[in-house]
Amino acid sequence: MTAKPIYKRVLLKASGEALMGSQGFGIDVAVADRIASDIAEARALGVEVGVVVGGGNIFRGVAVASKGGDRVTGDHMGMLATVINALALATSLRKLDIDTVVLSAIAMPEICESFSQRATLHHLSLGRVVIFAGGTGNPFFTTDSAAALRAAEMGAEAIFKGTQVDGIYSADPKKDPTATRFDHLSHSEVLEKGLAVMDVAAVALARENHIPIIVFSIHEKGGFAEILTGGGRGTIVTDN
Ligand SMILES: Nc1ncnc2c1ncn2[C@@H]1O[C@H](COP(=O)(O)OP(=O)(O)OP(=O)(O)O)[C@@H](O)[C@H]1O
Numbered sequence: 180m181t182a183k184p185i186y187k188r189v190l191l192k193a194s195g196e197a198l199m200g201s202q203g204f205g206i207d208v209a210v211a212d213r214i215a216s217d218i219a220e221a222r223a224l225g226v227e228v229g230v231v232v233g234g235g236n237i238f239r240g241v242a243v244a245s246k247g248g249d250r251v252t253g254d255h256m257g258m259l260a261t262v263i264n265a266l267a268l269a270t271s272l273r274k275l276d277i278d279t280v281v282l283s284a285i286a287m288p289e290i291c292e293s294f295s296q297r298a299t300l301h302h303l304s305l306g307r308v309v310i311f312a313g314g315t316g317n318p319f320f321t322t323d324s325a326a327a328l329r330a331a332e333m334g335a336e337a338i339f340k341g342t343q344v345d346g347i348y349s350a351d352p353k354k355d356p357t358a359t360r361f362d363h364l365s366h367s368e369v370l371e372k373g374l375a376v377m378d379v380a381a382v383a384l385a386r387e388n389h390i391p392i393i394v395f396s397i398h399e400k401g402g403f404a405e406i407l408t409g410g411g412r413g414t415i416v417t418d419n
Pocket residue numbers: 193194195196197232233234235236322323341342343344346347348349350351352353374375376377
């Protein structure tokens with residue numbers, strides 16, 4: 180018997196940094212294909228999936244600002260990086276015959292459709308995976324905020340943050356080997372404890388809209404479907 184998913188409609192935030200694999204920069208197609216196969220598993224369970232991909236494997240706006248450049252221009256470059264990643268992930272999904280559409284917050288009609296809530300709901304209702312490119316379309320934000328925003332707009336029941344670590348820890352586990360992992364936290368606890376796995380604006384928006392956040396490792400093959408069916412490893416963030 181096929182396991183039943185806990186959620187019917189979710190938003191996956193896929194780490195941009197993870198997409199570079201061991202290359203140190205850019206896109207490792209094998210990693211994009213693997214993440215696509217995890218999304219295909221979720222679709223096979225009947226779950227409707229929206230995806231936001233980060234841009235950390237290519238560009239972050241702060242890199243320009245830290246060298247004395249204009250932050251807004253840097254952020255524009257970062258948002259364009261997320262479009263490149265979205266196109267790569269869409270290509271990987273289509274190789275698996277998963278019907279996929281890319282909707283961009285920045286109009287580029289020769290390349291992909293523009294984002295609107297109406298288009299999102301239309302494509303989801305036809306069983307398509309919707310990849311949201313270009314972040315929020317505004318500088319001074321991140322793709323975590325875009326994930327929380329698009330999750331609210333698409334009526335997602337949960338945000339799955341697939342990242343480099345397998346949950347939320349008492350401190351960044353990459354910097355502090357003594358950090359301990361939480362199984363469960365509230366949105367308010369994440370904010371009060373200053374747990375920096377996701378930015379403050381994103382957590383606050385998810386809290387306001389009562390959307391749970393599940394932080395899990397994007398590197399764990401099959402991890403997305405496991406959590407969707409009530410197993411797996413990650414930290415869940417809920418209202419209380
Ligand atoms: N308390 C914490 N618990 C877990 N991870 C934390 C914590 N504090 C900081 N981090 C770090 O936050 C990282 C996730 O941040 P970020 O969203 O920037 O990366 P990402 O998921 O790779 O996204 P991007 O798509 O921007 O590349 C983790 O890989 C981890 O090292």
